[in-house]
Amino acid sequence: MDIFPEPVLRVLREAPAQVVFVQGERTVSAGELLALAGRVMEGLRDGGIGAGSGVAVVTGLSAEAYAVHLAVHALGCRVGAFRPGWSPRQTGYGLGFGVEAIVVDGGDVSVRVGPGVPEVAADPGVPVFSLGPRVGAVDLLAGAGGGELVARGDPEAVARLTFTSGSTGMPKACAQTYRAFTMAYRVERWPEPLVALMAAFDRCLIHQSLASPVMMTYLGRCLIAGGTVVFPADGDPEPLLPYALERHAITAVMMPPPRLHRMLALLRERPADLSALRALLLGGSPAGPGLLAEAMRTLGPIVWQGYGQAETGVISMLTPQHLAAEDDAFTSVGRPLPAVEVSVRRDGAEVEPGEVGEIWVRSPHMMTGYWDEPERTAEVLRDGWLHTRDLGRLGPTGLLHLTGRSRDVIMVNAEVCHAGAVELVLAGHPSVSEVYVVGAPDEETGEAFHAFVVPAPAQVIDRPSLLTLVRASLSLAHLPRSITILDRIPLTIAGKPDKSAMTLLIGSPTAADQQGPKT
Known part of the structure; x- marks a missing residue:
């Protein structure tokens, strides 16, 4: 090779x-x-x-x-x-x-x-x-x-x-x-969805450091596909503004869901000609169904979403075809790639199809381990399989659905609760575009959830209705102690939701004006 x-x-x-x-x-x-x-x-x-x-x-x-x-x-x-x-x-x-x-x-x-x-x-x-x-x-x-x-x-x-x-x-x-x-970079091994995606990479915007495996990989793939890479010019403060994409006639771009939310908000205020854009690839964290739906309505069938980790590479891909044809696609992260094996397990045993468990993967492009850290490596690599520490299930048509992160477990009155379960319920409310849930110490219950939500366009967040929705779906321990409304979810330099920044907002006036009951 x-x-x-x-x-x-x-x-x-x-x-x-x-x-x-x-x-x-x-x-x-x-x-x-x-x-x-x-x-x-x-x-x-x-x-x-x-x-x-x-x-x-x-x-x-x-x-x-x-x-x-x-x-x-x-x-x-x-x-x-x-x-x-x-x-x-x-x-x-x-x-x-x-x-x-x-x-x-x-x-x-x-x-x-x-x-x-x-x-x-x-x-x-x-x-x-x-x-x-x-x-x-x-x-x-x-x-x-x-x-x-x-x-x-x-x-x-x-x-x-x-x-x-x-x-x-x-x-x-x-x-x-x-x-x-x-x-x-082996074109002959590219799965069909990737071939279709790369057909849109005539002019790809690379706006983050090549330390990002996504940016590094798609830059090289763009060159292999015969495309041109556009870098932000010195002094360009915001290359992901829709007007910058318009000016450079960008045909393909990658961004995290919070950046997409901001772009759609800007387009509502001032339209831009994005007719050249043929592929928008989301990554970093799963996009909620409301955000995906708005993006499809505004931009057309050009929205893709990749799910993966630094340890695994890409695991699954959600395509515009999935979103157009399958009802449950909007709550999924797409289908596992052909070269990737996915096993959903509980207590070490594979669960029945449709049941929730911990996601394990085996693929030819995953890591061999954490460099010079054999103990940490042994925690996630076993018999050729990698433990993602994410929770999810495989749907009836093979779509992969994430339901939480096994690491985001908090104990509320001694009950084991997952932040992802709360996020999944809140993301299904029509007034919510994005949501992120964190746990924090609580003097009465030991720990408690705190939710951060971004409203959908022209929607007003009604906190009591969100609490009612959670209570109808999950146990009392899962009720968020506070719901904070944000214009956008803060991000880390890696483009992922900044848990630390959100935790600092707990107890602020906006977070405290509607609290869930103590359990």
Whole structure:
């Protein structure tokens, strides 16, 4: 098999004049990208970096940044992409994962990297390479280049460390082999839904760091499909505004559900011509049925949703065809991909179809384990299966429905309760567009739920009716102690609901004006 980055390199070689990147007024051709990657590779190799070396990449979005990923993977390195916005403590933690070299932006653009950069660049024990001049770093773009890019990765060696969001503490590093990493780029193995999705990637917007496995993967897939990648220009504060999508004639974009909610709200205030947009892929957290329905009405049959984890890669895909043809699709995350096996278990045994249990998966692109953390690995990997720690069920037509997270368990008066169950009930109310539920200590019941909801368009949230709905579906212990109405759900830098930020709102006047009864 052609090991990554060979599938991308082959396409670049075949059409060197093809424009592959657009960023503001700048365009970069396939041939120019290959030349950049060649210079980066030569510079790293001259610095003693080669197969098996651990390389941390801490860069913004640019052609040079993607050239780094092509180069380090061509050398067969183990690559860890750090997320922009990491705290100095998280950055220091990431440097402990066998890092032997760091690649950062040039000094004149380092502001795009985030607060971790000074700590990274100042680390005396690890050589620093930069994309342009930078004090204390080797400039990878200063050399003549000319080296031939040949994929040298060992299929069984670790290609990439994908870091979890770290929402429950320090991020974990999910190790993925070159064989598994390459699966995403093998066109002959793409399932039918992915082939249909990629047909829309003529002009794809990549707006988040390549530390995101979704952004990294779909950038490469876009190039393989013959498309052009659009990066936000320097100083562009909000690339996901509908007017930015209109201006750049974007045909495909990825975003979390809260960003979609904001985009639809803006479109109600000021329409934009999004006729070029043919695919909008949701990820990060499941979208509620109300949000999916509004998106379909406003944008047409272009809404997709992927469900997966850093540990597993993509597990299932919800397609526009599912939403158009199947009644229960709006409460699902689609069908598992053909290469992914899903097992729903309770107490270690597989449950009957339709019953709720813990979701286990087995797939060719999941991680081999958490890097250098055998005890944590043993908690989730058993006999080739990975425990997602999500709860769900398989519907009669094979659609996968999530019902909660086994980690989001709270004890209310000694009763085991799941936040996901409350979210599922509240999301079904017609006045609710988005909902997120957290647990917090409670002096009377031990713990209690607190709900955060975003209203659907032209809807007014009636808290008593939401409490009545929960009580009609779940036990008294599941009643939220408070319901906070928000314009939008706060997000982490990884694009997921920010549980910590919402927890800080508990007890605020907006949260306390309608409380559920004490149980």
